Amino acid sequence: MTGSSVPPPVTAVMDAASAWLPARMAVVEDRLGELAGAYGPRLGEEAEATLRAGGKRLRPILVLMAARDGGGERAIRAATAIELLHMATLVHDDVLDGAPVRRGRPTVVARSGRERAVGVGDLLLSRAFAELADGGAGAEVAELSSASVALALGELAQRSDAYDTSITEERYLKRCTLKTARLFESACRLGRLAAGGPGTENLASFGREIGLAFQLLDDVLDVTGPPERTGKARGTDLLDGTVTLPLIIARRLDPELEAVELRDLDQDRAEEICDRIAATAALDQVRDRAREGIERAKGIIASEDFSDEERQLLSMIADGVVERYS
Amino acid sequence: MTGSSVPPPVTAVMDAASAWLPARMAVVEDRLGELAGAYGPRLGEEAEATLRAGGKRLRPILVLMAARDGGGERAIRAATAIELLHMATLVHDDVLDGAPVRRGRPTVVARSGRERAVGVGDLLLSRAFAELADGGAGAEVAELSSASVALALGELAQRSDAYDTSITEERYLKRCTLKTARLFESACRLGRLAAGGPGTENLASFGREIGLAFQLLDDVLDVTGPPERTGKARGTDLLDGTVTLPLIIARRLDPELEAVELRDLDQDRAEEICDRIAATAALDQVRDRAREGIERAKGIIASEDFSDEERQLLSMIADGVVERYS
Numbered sequence: 001m002t003g004s005s006v007p008p009p010v011t012a013v014m015d016a017a018s019a020w021l022p023a024r025m026a027v028v029e030d031r032l033g034e035l036a037g038a039y040g041p042r043l044g045e046e047a048e049a050t051l052r053a054g055g056k057r058l059r060p061i062l063v064l065m066a067a068r069d070g071g072g073e074r075a076i077r078a079a080t081a082i083e084l085l086h087m088a089t090l091v092h093d094d095v096l097d098g099a100p101v102r103r104g105r106p107t108v109v110a111r112s113g114r115e116r117a118v119g120v121g122d123l124l125l126s127r128a129f130a131e132l133a134d135g136g137a138g139a140e141v142a143e144l145s146s147a148s149v150a151l152a153l154g155e156l157a158q159r160s161d162a163y164d165t166s167i168t169e170e171r172y173l174k175r176c177t178l179k180t181a182r183l184f185e186s187a188c189r190l191g192r193l194a195a196g197g198p199g200t201e202n203l204a205s206f207g208r209e210i211g212l213a214f215q216l217l218d219d220v221l222d223v224t225g226p227p228e229r230t231g232k233a234r235g236t237d238l239l240d241g242t243v244t245l246p247l248i249i250a251r252r253l254d255p256e257l258e259a260v261e262l263r264d265l266d267q268d269r270a271e272e273i274c275d276r277i278a279a280t281a282a283l284d285q286v287r288d289r290a291r292e293g294i295e296r297a298k299g300i301i302a303s304e305d306f307s308d309e310e311r312q313l314l315s316m317i318a319d320g321v322v323e324r325y326s
Numbered sequence: 327m328t329g330s331s332v333p334p335p336v337t338a339v340m341d342a343a344s345a346w347l348p349a350r351m352a353v354v355e356d357r358l359g360e361l362a363g364a365y366g367p368r369l370g371e372e373a374e375a376t377l378r379a380g381g382k383r384l385r386p387i388l389v390l391m392a393a394r395d396g397g398g399e400r401a402i403r404a405a406t407a408i409e410l411l412h413m414a415t416l417v418h419d420d421v422l423d424g425a426p427v428r429r430g431r432p433t434v435v436a437r438s439g440r441e442r443a444v445g446v447g448d449l450l451l452s453r454a455f456a457e458l459a460d461g462g463a464g465a466e467v468a469e470l471s472s473a474s475v476a477l478a479l480g481e482l483a484q485r486s487d488a489y490d491t492s493i494t495e496e497r498y499l500k501r502c503t504l505k506t507a508r509l510f511e512s513a514c515r516l517g518r519l520a521a522g523g524p525g526t527e528n529l530a531s532f533g534r535e536i537g538l539a540f541q542l543l544d545d546v547l548d549v550t551g552p553p554e555r556t557g558k559a560r561g562t563d564l565l566d567g568t569v570t571l572p573l574i575i576a577r578r579l580d581p582e583l584e585a586v587e588l589r590d591l592d593q594d595r596a597e598e599i600c601d602r603i604a605a606t607a608a609l610d611q612v613r614d615r616a617r618e619g620i621e622r623a624k625g626i627i628a629s630e631d632f633s634d635e636e637r638q639l640l641s642m643i644a645d646g647v648v649e650r651y652s
Contacts, residue, residue, distance in 0.1 A: 039479065042486070092448060096441045115422045118444060119482040122418060122451065126474035129455045133468035141467045142459035148452035153365060156445040160368065 013061065013316045018309065020069040021061075028060050028079045035084070035127060046108045046120050050087045053102045053231075058214075058317065059086055059187045065313055066191020066203055074194035078140050081131040082187055085144060088124035089151055091117050096155065097240050103231035139193050147186035154179030162241035163262045165251060172245055176215040177208070184211030199305025206314065209297035213290040214321045219244035220286050223274045235270030238262060245289075250282035287322075294318045339387065339642045344635065346395040347387075354386050354405045361410070361453060372434045372446050376413045379428045379557075384540075384643065385412055385513045391639055392517020392529055400520035404466050407457040408513055411470060414450035415477055417443050422481065423566050429557035465519050473512035480505030488567035489588045491577060498571055502541040503534070510537030525631025532640065535623035539616040540647045545570035546612050549600045561596030564588060571615075576608035613648075620644045 014022040036047035060079035067075035093099070094107040095117045101107060109117035125148070132140045157175045161167050188207035192200040223246050225234040237244055241262050251258045257276055265273070277283065297318045301311050340348040362373035386405035393401035419425070420433040421443045427433060435443035451474070458466045483501045487493050514533035518526040549572050551560040563570055567588050577584045583602055591599070603609065623644045627637050 043482065089448075092444050095444055113485075114440070115485045116482060118418050118421055118447075119478055119485060121444075121448075122415075123475060123478035123482065125448065125451060126471055126478055129467060130471035130475055133464060133471050136464045136468075138459060138462045138464040138467070141455060141464070142462075145452055145456035145459050149449060149456055152445055152449035152452055156369065156442060156449065159439075159441045159445060 013313055013320070016316060017313055018069070021064060021313070024064050024076065025057065025061060025079075027076055028057075028064070028083070031076065031080045032083055035080070035131075039123070043120065043123070046112060046116070047087070047124070049105055049111070050091055050108060050120070050124075051083075053090065053105045053107070055103060056320070057083065058321075059083060059183060062184065062187035062207060062317065063191040063194075065310065065317070066188045066197075067195035068191075068197060068310070070197070071191060071195035074135055074137055074140070075191055077131050077135040077137065078144075078190040078194050081128040081140070081144060082183065082190060084124050084128035084131060085148055085151075086183065088121045088128065089155075091121040091124065093155065095121070096159070097236070099232065099236070101232055104228075105231070137193075140190055143186055143189050143193060147182050150178045150182040154182075158242055161243060163243075164241075165243055165247070165258075165260070165262065167243050167248070169245065169248055172243070172248060173212070176212055180215040180218075181208045181211030184208060184214065197305075199303060202300050202303055202305055206297045206300045206318075209293045209300070210318050210321050213293035213297070213318075216245060216286050216290040216293070217322060219246055220283050220290075222246075223277050223283060225274075233267060233271075235265075235267070235274045238270045238273055239265055239267065245286050246277050246282045249285055250277040250280045253280040253282060290322055294322050339639055339646065342642060343639055344395070347390060347639070350390050350402065351383065351387060351405075353402055354383075354390070354409070357402065357406045358409055361406070361457075365449070368438075369446065369449070372438060372442070373413070373450070375431055375437070376417055376434060376446070376450075377409075379416065379431045379433070381429060382646070383409065384647075385409060385509060388510065388513035388533060388643065389517040389520075391636065391643070392514045392523075393521035394517075394523060394636070396523070397517060397521035400461055400463055400466070401517055403457050403461040403463065404470075404516040404520050407454040407466070407470060408509065408516060410450050410454035410457060411474055411477075412509065414447045414454065415481075417447040417450065419481065421447070422485070423562070425558065425562070427558055430554075431557070463519075466516055469512055469515050469519060473508050476504045476508040480508075484568055487569060489569075490567075491569055491573070491584075491586070491588065493569050493574070495571065495574055498569070498574060499538070502538055506541040506544075507534045507537030510534065510540065523631075525629060528626050528629055528631055532623045532626045532644075535619045535626070536644050536647050539619035539623070539644075542571060542612050542616040542619070543648060545572055546609050546616075548572075549603050549609060551600075559593060559597075561591075561593070561600045564596045564599055565591055565593065571612050572603050572608045575611055576603040576606045579606040579608060616648055620648050 032051055036051050037044040059082045063079040063082055064075055090102065091108050094102060094109045095114055098109065099107050100110045108120050128144065129141060132144060154175050157178060161171065185204045185207040188203040189200065192203060219237065221230050222237045223234065227233055254276060260273060298315050301314050358377055362377050363370040385408045389405040389408055390401055416428065417434050420428060420435045421440055424435065425433050426436045434446050454470065455467060458470060480501050483504065487497065511530045511533040514529040515526065518529060545563065547556050548563045549560065553559055580602060586599060624641050627640050
């Protein structure tokens with residue numbers, strides 16, 4: 001992979017940034033491509049497919065931005081490692097969900113079976129830590145392993161709560177923090193660890209806010225689709241028994257939804273329930289919450305710790321989270 | 327967990343060692359027990375079951391022995407981390423194999439399902455790196471992540487080669503090195519990293535030799551059982567399509583075995599094939615190879631880099647590998 005294959009949604013940020021950011025992101029892309037191909041042709045195909053399905057590279061871009069134009073090799077390694085960890089979780093999540101496609105491409109579990117998908121995920125996860133450790137980055141390993149523990153706990157919480165429509169908003173938000181927001185926070189921390197710079201805690205809060213907003217919108221997109229943009233069928237969460245905020249809110253607004261038993265759903269019925277959720281005010285409420293989070297995030301980086309360019313680019317990233325359709 | 331719950335096969339080494347070794351191993355056991363209980367009761371049960379099913383603690387003991395009575399907290403952390411990684415691979419292997427029991431106890435995948443088992447394995451793997459990183463041990467992270475990559479590659483090789491009875495001894499041995507020997511080698515390196523000391527490369531070779539012998543014997547035990555000692559049914563490897571050295575050799579000695587199609591087996595037929603393999607000279611040949619490896623390992627530690635006590639204890643560990651029945 002080369003810099004030219006950076007996914008399109010990121011292009012706007014890259015266009016606005018000084019030359020160093022796209023140049024460094026191209027290095028990260030090349031490094032990810034090299035690693036994907038380092039273990040033979042079959043693994044290469046699986047890793048490459050995961051890499052391409054991984055999307056917008058938000059996490060490595062946040063690492064590089066948090067490191068500003070400093071950070072050198074340490075920041076490159078951290079950006080590479082966080083994307084490897086993200087890829088590992090995608091591969092394992094798809095095992096858990098039995099997902100056939102991700103962003104319109106067949107998942108590793110669909111291509112090669114559960115056994116290989118578990119192994120490929122383990123390889124990517126191990127490689128993430130190797131990537132940091134080979135650069136002698138002890139503090140970064142502590143940060144990423146802590147985020148990786150949180151991710152696993154988030155996934156496990158999601159499994160424990162599966163099919164339980166009585167879970168509270170608080171519990172849902174806690175799970176999203178573990179499963180998603182923590183890694184966005186980590187991206188910010190990793191960049192600052194590589195390069196120093198003021199405002200680490202502010203930037204970490206920024207990451208957490210946009211990560212949470214990202215997950216909220218993701219959960220809206222599962223209800224709204226459209227599948228040709230999201231790359232997966234509507235109602236996938238419902239079929240997996242994953243109770244998200246749109247359903248939690250909609251159940252309060254529509255007594256018929258309150259009676260739904262998630263274990264009994266098929267694809268058609270799941271889409272019907274999506275339509276019913278969409279007919280309530282729930283999706284707007286969740287979108288509003290996500291937008292409020294994005295506004296809080298932008299407020300955080302208004303502090304004098306951040307340069308005008310940083311503020312501009314980080315705001316674009318934040319806006320990108322709520323504007324996305326896939 | 328306390329020191330008193332150290333599994334019996336290790337007792338002989340502990341009895342022979344100076345007081346520091348059992349004392350430090352008890353600290354590792356306590357630490358593992360703490361970590362197992364750190365994430366709530368359900369995860370605690372699963373982690374505890376895995377911890378108890380994990381067996382003889384050969385890897386952490388090797389770490390502590392390689393660190394001698396030096397190494398302090400770094401060695402404790404490395405010993406804890408390597409057992410966490412080992413536990414993670416057991417949990418994920420059981421997902422791959424769909425194994426119902428391990429050492430006579432229900433596996434996480436059997437207790438709690440595939441989804442949770444993937445998550446529990448990810449959690450243990452992440453926690454292993456967190457354990458090292460929290461101690462600021464960059465070199466140890468590099469070592470363990472490299473071993474963890476090898477383990478994943480070994481598992482993936484095993485999957486790629488599944489049901490392929492034409493695989494060569496060389497390919498089988500390469501897989502065993504990745505899957506098993508590398509982590510024994512790593513245990514030795516981790517201990518020396520924590521405490522320094524001469525003979526690191528010799529000790530690493532010792533670890534590799536006994537690790538390989540361990541795997542060879544493991545593959546013999548899958549054929550011979552008995553299930554009440556190994557904690558699993560005979561012929562499990564055959565049913566998984568895992569072609570091991572006993573079968574590779576026996577196929578050359580018995581034309582009827584050469585014709586066996588592993589995909590068609592059921593439990594009864596797998597046991598019949600085990601009996602046929604046992605009727606050839608294959609098992610003795612594999613056992614001889616394992617013993618030769620153990621002798622090479624003992625030869626390596628005859629060097630003057632090792633004290634008399636080290637030599638005695640390491641030899642006991644090496645002998646323990648070939649004497650085990652479970």
